Amino acid sequence: MSSADKNLSVFNTEGLPDISNKKFAIVVAEWNSEITEALYDGAYKTLIEYGATRQNIERGNVPGSFELTLGAHWFAQREDIDAVIALGVVIQGETKHNDYINHAVAQGITNISIKNNKPVIFGVLTPNNMEQAVERSGGVHGNKGDEAAMTAIKMVGLKEQVAGK
Numbered sequence: 001m002s003s004a005d006k007n008l009s010v011f012n013t014e015g016l017p018d019i020s021n022k023k024f025a026i027v028v029a030e031w032n033s034e035i036t037e038a039l040y041d042g043a044y045k046t047l048i049e050y051g052a053t054r055q056n057i058e059r060g061n062v063p064g065s066f067e068l069t070l071g072a073h074w075f076a077q078r079e080d081i082d083a084v085i086a087l088g089v090v091i092q093g094e095t096k097h098n099d100y101i102n103h104a105v106a107q108g109i110t111n112i113s114i115k116n117n118k119p120v121i122f123g124v125l126t127p128n129n130m131e132q133a134v135e136r137s138g139g140v141h142g143n144k145g146d147e148a149a150m151t152a153i154k155m156v157g158l159k160e161q162v163a164g165k
């Protein structure tokens, strides 16, 4: 299925782990906040729907997506946090600024995930325009925030499986 056809809020939920005692951090970029707030709502609701408790979900804001890496790193360093979800939207503009931000954040999040040995999820939309962003933040293509939360849950489960728990 191409990404254009995929609904980001439809997923396979077989074999999900018990996350009632797992702690999640969600880091939200303030740029394009009408979109990132919708991503946050989706991620938060998905975590709750699949068993997380309200007190085990913590939120932190960063100014823009470029700062997601460091914000997520600070949460990931905390031993009590099981997974971090980084949410942002970088809309393609007239300059190449978006390319620099997207590559830096994708690489940065990969690095801190490995360094901290825990899931740090890339919940960043990289659309060509605002219309595509709306379609992927609770619109016709679902919500990237839902998908990011489900990815965090699945990776928490995989980590337990690999550890033999």
Ligand code: DLZ
Pocket (backbone or CB within 6 Å): 029, 030, 031, 032, 063, 064, 065, 066, 067, 088, 089, 090, 091, 093, 097, 098, 101
């Ligand atoms: C500067 C900038 C631009 C042009 N576009 C976006 C964007 O589409 N999405 C986003 O999250 N942040 C953007 N930023 C801000 C940068 O991420 C960062 O906050 C600033 O470069 C710091 O000065």
